Amino acid sequence: MDDGVKKKVLFCATIDYHFKAFHLPYLKWFKDQGWEVHVAAAGELKLPFVDKKFNIPVQRSPFNKMNIKAYKEFKKIIGDNSYSIIHCHTPMGGVLTRLASKNARKQGTKVIYTVHGFHFCKGAPLINWLLYYPIEKVLSSYTDCLITINKEDYLLATTHRFKAKSIKLVHGVGVNIDNFKPVVQSEKFSLRESLGYKPDDFLMFYAAEFNKNKNQKLLIESLALIKDEVKNARLLLAGDGPLLNKCKEIARALDVNDRIDFLGYRSDIENLLKISDVSVASSLREGLPVNIMEAMSSGLPVIATINRGHSELIDNEQNGYVIPAKSSKNFALRILEVYKSKELCKKLGLAGLNKMKNYSISKVILELKDIYSVYMGEDTNETQSKYNRSYI
DSSP: OOTTSOOEEEEEEEETHHHHHHTHHHHHHHHHTTOEEEEEEESOOOOTTOSEEEEOOOOSSTTOTHHHHHHHHHHHHHHHSOEEEEEEESHHHHHHHHHHTHHHHHTTOEEEEEESOOSSOTTOOHHHHHHHHHHHHHHGGGOSEEEESSHHHHHHHHHTTOOOSEEEEOOTTOBOTTTSOOOOHHHHHHHHHHHTOOTTOEEEEEEOOOSTTTOHHHHHHHHHHHTTTOTTEEEEEEBOOTTHHHHHHHHHHTTOGGGEEEEESOSOHHHHHHHOSEEEEOOSOOSSOHHHHHHHHTTOOEEEEOSHHHHHHOOBTTTEEEEOTTOHHHHHHHHHHHHHOHHHHHHHHHHHHHHGGGGBHHHHHHHHHHHHHHHTTOOOHHHHHHHHHHHO
16 A cells, blocks of 8 residues: 555444444544544444444344345445455454455455454353354454453453464453542532432442343342332433333332332433442343443442453452342342441442553553554564463
């Protein structure tokens, strides 16, 4: 490529909101390096730091016929542009992009794929291993760099000999520690008042789509077990999804509907965390959950179910608790422990806050810069080795 022509990078995913939620700092970083930034995903969101955006009909289900059309569109876009780097995210975004990039790789394009959590993992259903494992194993051969965001996925990819030319581990997508941070008590109470809550309310917060994996039913059952002992307990559930109405029915059946605020989609998560006393999380499967990182960065103790993502972030009894996913009784007991001791609550929250220093956006940008620079023609093998050794 001539020196006078900007190099191009293409970011791909299933849906464009993925980039708005998690990757704007990295789009900006490429712009700051003088690169032309393209994005391809389903949706019509206007994204900053993007020179060209393609609306591709990617579907989450691997069996949806629209993905054939999406593959053809990815292939045309990649064929029409001389991308130096393609960075793909999400399972179907990763599958379709890597298949569509085969010819481009022969011309020198480098393909990076970030795994936000393999669907096959410890405890995953057999069908996940039968379907997703062979797909990811084969497609690793079409990957120059496979990025994992938790240790379990990193070890799985390395011990199962995935054939990506390089396998790296980074601290997730990063958390904005300038927005998500603790507040003094006076500010907390002022924010509570503005949002309709009392100073002495015991607020438990969870932000997630209402679906089977997020498992909000467990939180509702746990609240029902402590409702008589903790009369000021309230559960704040932000998000929408297919199981929202079902969860409302469960709340009514357990007579806790007046203790739960179903908040719907919210754009003020940082304020909801600032007014809360504890972060709760009930999902069955996570890669490295941003909602938990944001809660820890806000100085909250976390009570969560056991899975690879939660266990990566939560050191049991140090900065929170991890509980078996089907044990509402044990979950409720841990809530009571935190409720009864402000000192414990403060201790757990401070430990989590300290841990988040390694997960800040500024830290992750440095880690990704080391990876990107290898494919931008810069020699940063030494710095890559340094950060990998510090994490593994």
